[in-house]
Amino acid sequence: MYYDDLPIWGFLGKVDKEGKADPSEYKYYLFKHLHFEIFYNKDRVIEINARTDPSALVDLTEDKEVDVEFVYSAKWKETNIAFEKRMEKYSHSSSLPRHLEIHWFSIINSCVTVLLLTGFLATILMRVLKNDFVKYAHDEEAADDQEETGWKYIHGDVFRFPKYKSLFAAALGSGTQLFTLATFIFLLALVGVFYPYNRGALFTALVVIYALTSGIAGYTAAAFYCQLEGTNWVRNLLLTGGLFCGPLFLTFCFLNTVAIAYHATAALPFGTIVVIFLIWALVTSPLLVLGGIAGKNSKAEFQAPVRTTKYPREIPPLPWYRSTVPQMAMAGFLPFSAIYIELYYIFASVWGHRIYTIYSILFIVFIILLIVTAFITVALTYFQLAAEDHEWWWRSFLCGGSTGLFIYGYCLYYYYARSDMSGFMQTSFFFGYMASVCYAFFLMLGAVGFRASLFFVRHIYRSIKCE
DSSP states (O other), X not given: OEETTEEOOOOSEEEEOTTOOSGGGOEEEEEOEEEEEEEEETTEEEEEEEXXXXXXXXXXXXXXXXXXXXXXXXXXXXXXXXXXXXXXXXXXXXXXXXXXXXXXHHHHHHHHHHHHHHXXXXXXXXXXXXXXXXXXXXXXXXXXXXXXXXXXXXXXXXXXXXXXXXXXXXXXHHHHHHHHHHHHHHHHHHTTOOOTTOHHHHHHHHHHHHHHTHHHHHHHHHHHHHHTTOOOHHHHHHHHHHHHHHHHHHHHHHHHHHHHHTTOTTSOOHHHHHHHHHHIIIIIHHHHHHHHHHHHTTOOOOOOSSOOOSSOOOOOXXXXXXXXXXXXXXXXXXXXXXXXXXXXXXXXXXXSSOOOOOHHHHHHHHHHHHHHHHHHHHHHHHHHHHTTOOOOHHHHHHHHHTHHHHHHHHHHHIIIIIOOOOHHHHHHHHHHHXXXXXXXXHHHHHHHHHHHHHHHHHHHHHTSOOO
C-alpha cells in the first residue's frame, strides 16, 4: 500500500498454527482495526506507519460469507525532517553492509566470468586465427590448387543473406530500440531521477522513452532491410512496429481484463489506457514511419569484404551439439550466470517488498552482461564457421538472445521457491509481464550478439585474400 509514494507495510490477518500439526486445523483471522501513525512537516507527509489491533479479529476459518465492519484510526505527529530527505531511510536500507557484500560478490563473480571468457577467446581464437591466417597465406603462395578447409572454404557463402530477412531486420531494429531504451533508463537512474517506490516515474519514463526511440527501430530495420536487397519496406516497417508492441499489447489486454474481473486496483483506468493509445498513435507510429523513410533513403550498401557465389554450398553433417538449441543453451548460460545474483534483488524489489536503489552496481552488471553476450556469441559463431556451417545470421541472434529464456526459467524458480504468490491473478500477472520483459531481453541481447558477430566475421574475412 502506498500514500504519496511512501510505502506502508502491515499485516491484514494472521494464521494460528499453535499446537496444530494438520494444516486443515489451522485457524485464519482477519484484522479489522488499522492504526496509522503519520509524521508531517508543515503541509507535507514525511513518514507513515501502520499497525494492527491484535484484539480486533474476525474468524475466517469457515468457508462462508462474513460481514465485517472495518475501523481505522490515525495519529498525526510533527517532525523536523525535510520533505526532500524523506526517502533517505529507504535508500539506505539497500546499502547496508550485508547487502553491499552480496552485491560486490555478484560484481566479482561477473568480472571473473568476463576475465575467464576474455582470456579464453584471446588465447584460443587469436592463436587459431593466427594459425589460420599463416596457413591460408602459405597455401596461396605454395599450392594454389590445394583444397580449402575451415572457415575460408565457405567465404563465398558466409555473407549470403539470411532467410526471412524482413523478420530478421525487424528483430534487429526492435532490439536496437530496446537497447537504446535501457541505456536511457540507466542514465536517468544514475542521475537520481528515480527514487524508491516512485514506480510511477519509472513506468512513465519507459512509455515516453520507448515512444521517442521508435524512430531508431524504424531507421535500423528499414536501412538493414534495404541493405539485404529487400523491396517491400512498408511491410517490414509494419512488422517492426508490431514485433514487440503486438505481444505486449495482447498480454496487457488479457492481464488488465483479469484485474478488472477480480476488481483489483492493478487494473489500469480507462483514461490511462486512452493516454497510452494516443501516445502510440501520435508519437510512436509517426516516428517509426519517419525513421523507416530515413532508413530507406540512406542508400547504404551491405559491406561484404568477399563476393558471394551464385549457388550455396551444402552444409556438411554436424554432430547434435552443433545444432541451434544446444548452442543457444551454451550461449545463454554464461551471461545468465553473470547476473543471476542481482536478479534476485530486482525480482524482490519488483514483485516483493524489498527496496533496490544501487543503480550504479546494476549498471555495471548490465555492462558485464553485454560484454559476455558479445564474446560468447562471437566464439560460437567462429566454431560454427570453422565447421563449414555458413548459416550464422539467425544463429548469432538466437544465441545472443537466449539469455532471455534463462531469465524466464529463473522466473519459474523464483515463483515456486522464493515468493509467496498464489492464485490465478498473481500467477498470470507474474508470468505474463515477465514473459514480456524476457522477450525484450531476447530482442535486445540478440541484436547485441548479431552486431558483435557481424563485426567479427567482417574482420576475419577482410584479413585474407579470397578468389
